[in-house]
Amino acid sequence: MQLPLKVEEITAEWVQQALRVRFPNIIVEGCRVADVMLGTSTKIRIELNYDRGGQALELPRTMIVKGGFEAHSPGMGFMYAKEARTYGEVLPLWDIRTPRCYFAGSDEHGYQSIILMEDLVARGASFCHAQMPQGFAQVKRRLQAMARYHAQMWRHQAFEEGGVLAWIEPRMTGDTLMYADRYLQPETWQHYIGSPRGAAISRRLHDLDWMRAAFGKLAELHGNHPLTLSHGDTHLGNLYEEADGTPGFFDMQVNRAPWFADVTYHLICALDLMDRREWERPLLQYYLDCLAAEGVAAPDFDEAWDCYRKEIAWGLFVFIINETRFQTEAVNTAYCARFADAALCHDTLSLLA
Incomplete structure (x- = not known):
């Protein structure tokens, strides 16, 4: 699947596509960017609305999109890919407390990797x-x-x-x-x-x-x-x-x-x-x-x-x-x-x- 390279490309349609890797019938009715936190990787807090089926899955109303959305990001692709692979392949095997991950993927032909993860603030961390x-x-x-x-x-x-x-x-x-x-x-x-x-x-x-x-x-x-x-x-x-x-x-x-x-x-x-x-x-x-x-x-x-x-x-x-x-x-x-x-x-x- 195509990964967003700009913050404005993080839409309800894209989040739905990402979540359907694990939740095939999920419908995301709305997505709003609430906060953008700059750094080595960019962390973007999004607010989500689901249909009744999605609400029944008890998925969180806020999530964090983590990836490369800044000028320096093309030079950090190897780090982003490594972290996405860590969330997808390593953390399920490892006894370490981390945010829950709902999607992790990389663009094989570009620098972008995206992790869709739990918003720790929402649970009081x-x-x-x-x-x-x-x-x-x-x-x-x-x-x-x-x-x-x-x-x-x-x-x-x-x-x-x-x-x-x-x-x-x-x-x-x-x-x-x-x-x-x-x-x-x-x-x-x-x-x-x-x-x-x-x-x-x-x-x-x-x-x-x-x-x-x-x-x-x-x-x-x-x-x-x-x-x-x-x-x-x-x-x-x-x-x-x-x-x-x-x-x-x-x-x-x-x-x-x-x-x-x-x-x-x-x-x-x-x-x-x-x-x-x-x-x-x-x-x-x-x-x-x-x-x-x-x-x-x-x-x-x-x-x-x-x-x-x-x-x-x-x-x-x-x-x-x-x-x-x-x-x-x-x-x-x-x-x-x-x-x-x-x-x-x-x-x-x-x-x-």
Whole structure:
């Protein structure tokens, strides 16, 4: 089916066609665009009216259309396709709380991919935010959820050749490295170092040659540890909480990675600088305990601590170069400051020298 490329092309007729993939007789009588939220992907809240048959199915009156509707979207097609495939093929197999999905599809000949998903606001969920660091109990609950979904896919046979998840790449390979290389060029790197986020971190962390070398060290580190299914982008802007505090996840960029990829990234993104210094050890131990409780042979604390200290480099890179069309400068600067502080506290520079 043809996918809309403009917001005004999201009509009752198109939504009906999308929903009929799962609900063959659904009739959508009306569709109104209520809100447009810009970002890496565009999220569009729509209000829907159904006929009596549709009402009997108890489908929600509001949904979110997620896809590429902005000037930068043609260059993000691989990310959109990956997420649509995640919703269509991965999430039905994975024990992770996410918004319900009603349609996921990609244009094989273009850049567009569309996900039609549940509107979390309508059920009272609250969204996490970079400028609102989280408390100890909140992060504990999140780590418990991570341990559960990591354990489920730990060294899973679905990743093997011919398996249903074999298409999911290891983190430090392929598309990830191609994307990163665009930002590891001197002129581009210097542009971000010269921005407010660059001024907010120590000059010791401005070294492009060190960052390039760190990528090789991280690839080696990942290759020496068991891989599982990773959310891939566990910063606060991609997370929510149910009304009862249960943690939820969205905006996945799934890849195969060791456990510490999601955990390190989340811990440093989620915690205030001083809280992280006080809480990171007990929180890391709690995650390892949860992983063991799920039946995984968890690493001992010293090994886990070493991996955590090294993995900090990944998040530091991400938020040094993250474009303001994806996150505001305020958000990028907040995260940069957290990763920079962690890198200096843990001597990540020397560990990956």
